[in-house]
Amino acid sequence: MSKYITTPIYYVNGEAHIGHAYTTFIADTTARYERLKGNKTLFLTGTDEHGQKIEESAQKNAKPTQEFADEISATFKNLWDEFEISYSKFIRTTDKDHMVGVQKAFVKMLEKDDIYKDFYEGHYCVSCETFFPETQLVDGEFCPDCGRTTSIVKEESYFFRLSKYEDKLLQHYKENPDFIMPRSRANEITNFVKGGLHDLSVTRTSFTWGVKMPKSLHDDKHVIYVWLDALLNYITALGYGDDEADMNFWPASTHFVGKDILRFHAIYWPAFLMSLDLPLPKTIGAHGWWTRDGEKMSKSKGNVVSPKEVSDAYGVENLRYFMLREVPFGQDGDFSQRALIDRINSELSNDLGNLLNRIIGMSGKYSAYEIDSTDVAKYHTQELDAIDKVLDSLDHYMSEIQIHRYLEELWKLFSIGNAAITEHEPWVKIKDNETDKALATVALVANILAKAAIMLSPIMPKTTTTIANALNFEINNKSYNELVVNKKLLKLFNIKKVPPLFPRVEAPLMQEVLQAEANSSKVEKKSSKKKEKFESAANFGENLIEIGDFFETSLKVGTVLEAENVPKSKKLLKLKVSLGVNDTRQIVAGIRESYSAESLVETQVCVVANLKPTKLMGIMSEGMLLAAKDEDGLSLIRPEKPKKAGTLIG
Numbered sequence: 001m002s003k004y005i006t007t008p009i010y011y012v013n014g015e016a017h018i019g020h021a022y023t024t025f026i027a028d029t030t031a032r033y034e035r036l037k038g039n040k041t042l043f044l045t046g047t048d049e050h051g052q053k054i055e056e057s058a059q060k061n062a063k064p065t066q067e068f069a070d071e072i073s074a075t076f077k078n079l080w081d082e083f084e085i086s087y088s089k090f091i092r093t094t095d096k097d098h099m100v101g102v103q104k105a106f107v108k109m110l111e112k113d114d115i116y117k118d119f120y121e122g123h124y125c126v127s128c129e130t131f132f133p134e135t136q137l138v139d140g141e142f143c144p145d146c147g148r149t150t151s152i153v154k155e156e157s158y159f160f161r162l163s164k165y166e167d168k169l170l171q172h173y174k175e176n177p178d179f180i181m182p183r184s185r186a187n188e189i190t191n192f193v194k195g196g197l198h199d200l201s202v203t204r205t206s207f208t209w210g211v212k213m214p215k216s217l218h219d220d221k222h223v224i225y226v227w228l229d230a231l232l233n234y235i236t237a238l239g240y241g242d243d244e245a246d247m248n249f250w251p252a253s254t255h256f257v258g259k260d261i262l263r264f265h266a267i268y269w270p271a272f273l274m275s276l277d278l279p280l281p282k283t284i285g286a287h288g289w290w291t292r293d294g295e296k297m298s299k300s301k302g303n304v305v306s307p308k309e310v311s312d313a314y315g316v317e318n319l320r321y322f323m324l325r326e327v328p329f330g331q332d333g334d335f336s337q338r339a340l341i342d343r344i345n346s347e348l349s350n351d352l353g354n355l356l357n358r359i360i361g362m363s364g365k366y367s368a369y370e371i372d373s374t375d376v377a378k379y380h381t382q383e384l385d386a387i388d389k390v391l392d393s394l395d396h397y398m399s400e401i402q403i404h405r406y407l408e409e410l411w412k413l414f415s416i417g418n419a420a421i422t423e424h425e426p427w428v429k430i431k432d433n434e435t436d437k438a439l440a441t442v443a444l445v446a447n448i449l450a451k452a453a454i455m456l457s458p459i460m461p462k463t464t465t466t467i468a469n470a471l472n473f474e475i476n477n478k479s480y481n482e483l484v485v486n487k488k489l490l491k492l493f494n495i496k497k498v499p500p501l502f503p504r505v506e507a508p509l510m511q512e513v514l515q516a517e518a519n520s521s522k523v524e525k526k527s528s529k530k531k532e533k534f535e536s537a538a539n540f541g542e543n544l545i546e547i548g549d550f551f552e553t554s555l556k557v558g559t560v561l562e563a564e565n566v567p568k569s570k571k572l573l574k575l576k577v578s579l580g581v582n583d584t585r586q587i588v589a590g591i592r593e594s595y596s597a598e599s600l601v602e603t604q605v606c607v608v609a610n611l612k613p614t615k616l617m618g619i620m621s622e623g624m625l626l627a628a629k630d631e632d633g634l635s636l637i638r639p640e641k642p643k644k645a646g647t648l649i650g
């Protein structure tokens with residue numbers, strides 16, 4: 001079977017951050033998993049290089065646009081190469097064959113009468129490269145997606161008849177429940193389409209950095225809209241409009257995207273494909289956002305986490321493991337060094353690393369590093385059944401893109417291994433002259449490690465190769481079929497010693513992120529003092545502070561007087577909160593998914609009272625509520641008994 005996996009193509013207006021790395025890790029893991037299963041897999045990534053946003057970024061950097069695009073595109077490619085991302089092709093939308101393919105697709109849509117010429121006047125968000133109808137703007141001015149100010153643009157434009165595809169799209173969603181994953185997101189798309197689709201402006205005349213109109217149309221003042229150009233990369237990469245060399249990989253198995261660009265992939269892209277008479281991708285997998293301290297990462301806030309820095313400090317495979325294990329696909333996740341260190345120390349070092357060390361140690365002591373599996377089935381049927389059950393469950397989780405559950409399940413193998421050692425105490429058996437029983441337990445665990453390494457290899461390819469070397473076997477489709485599908489045991493192991501794979505991390509390793517952590521907790525400190533503080537931060541990734549630092553944050557009990565939904569936002573509520581006599585604050589809080597406006601009125605909350613006011617969706621917010629969020633959702637932190645509004649916490 002052939003598989004086609006894609007990442008979004010990344011805008012070349014800035015270097016990669018961990019959000020980009022996350023999409024790429026998921027796609028890489030999926031591609032490696034398919035290859036392990038023996039499926040011929042094409043994995044595409046690349047860069048999106050046209051449009052006003054890129055043109056403006058190049059100008060800001062005082063560089064010719066192409067040169068700027070070349071440079072940033074290379075930073076993405078180099079980073080993926082350094083991370084050993086197993087892409088089959090890296091496409092750039094400035095590639096000549098891509099641009100020719102886009103022009104051909106445009107002509108085909110025009111010939112089908114799916115594209116017509118008219119005028120467009122509307123509110124345009126440069127950052128999102130999208131027009132929005134007035135009804136969708138926040139406060140008649142701000143972009144409903146990113147909150148930035150929009151501007152009014154009037155242009156002659158070609159339009160794609162998106163409205164024509166409304167019914168066909170709805171029918172497709174209905175008949176293909178796996179088209180949008182997680183399935184919970186399908187409703188939002190269906191409702192959007194049911195709300196009525198406007199025809200889509202697919203050319204621009206206000207700038208020139210884009211794919212030119214096909215010459216045959218004699219209309220060179222237009223360039224093709226960046227999203228039409230960009231989405232077509234998924235087929236031009238296969239040779240659409242050119243040699244069609246890899247079109248047999250179409251339709252794509254999964255387009256991985258962030259939730260912010262799901263609409264483009266689940267509405268526009270299928271409509272374009274219908275117009276081109278091409279089949280639709282099987283799945284659009286939309287993941288959530290990575291935030292820092294609950295906030296979107298942005299350069300201006302100085303809270304962007306660089307994947308290169310994290311990987312330099314902790315290793316790229318530890319980062320991959322962390323990101324894929326930490327967050328259920330589709331949900332948002334918060335990056336913190338502490339959470340990363342916890343997973344390295346407890347799951348990688350304790351559960352997996354120690355088990356490998358114990359097997360290397362025991363095999364050396366008891367059997368000169370040779371392990372024979374002959375007696376495993378005689379003494380360990382129960383464990384073998386449990387192992388098979390875990391292995392049988394894994395494929396389901398991967399096909400549902402529930403990689404965190406896949407890993408959670410996989411880790412049960414290490415529990416089985418550790419429990420077997422604790423229960424059967426091979427060292428006691430050796431003393432009691434029951435050597436065959438002792439060696440059977442060691443062989444059981446060696447087999448667990450081998451099977452687990454195979455299944456972990458799509459997530460941690462290098463580390464698992466080291467494990468396989470230590471156990472003296474190879475991870476490939478053959479060993480996958482034998483040890484995982486057919487549940488066989490490796491007959492003989494010839495163990496090699498390897499240094500510990502996951503040394504424990506005793507203190508945070510990234511100063512710069514610590515700095516951002518301190519900044520974002522609004523603790524203003526002189527930098528020399530900060531340095532001192534970081535150097536003394538020794539335990540479990542905690543950033544230790546002095547008591548005085550804590551008291552610089554003013555925490556107060558507040559009483560909610562009024563609450564209402566922020567229009568056009570799913571997450572935000574606008575509250576009036578009393579912090580005592582003459583101190584009533586307007587606070588915008590992202591808690592609507594967990595609390596309705598009505599349920600909050602006349603309840604108490606805890607408020608950070610000395611944050612600098614900031615605007616959210618154009619609305620002033622004068623404080624922040626304390627809340628705790630885990631996988632079950634968000635919960636406000638409140639005083640146990642009612643307290644006077646304005647009472648200090650501390």
Ligand code: MSP
Binds near residue numbers: 231258
């Ligand atoms: N160029 C378009 C995609 C065109 S695909 C035909 C684009 N580029 S992007 O560089 O802005 O974003 C690329 C991907 O990174 C998107 O899937 C987006 O969701 C993801 N992320 C950007 N910031 C992110 C986080 N903070 N967290 C997780 N992913 C985020 O959109």
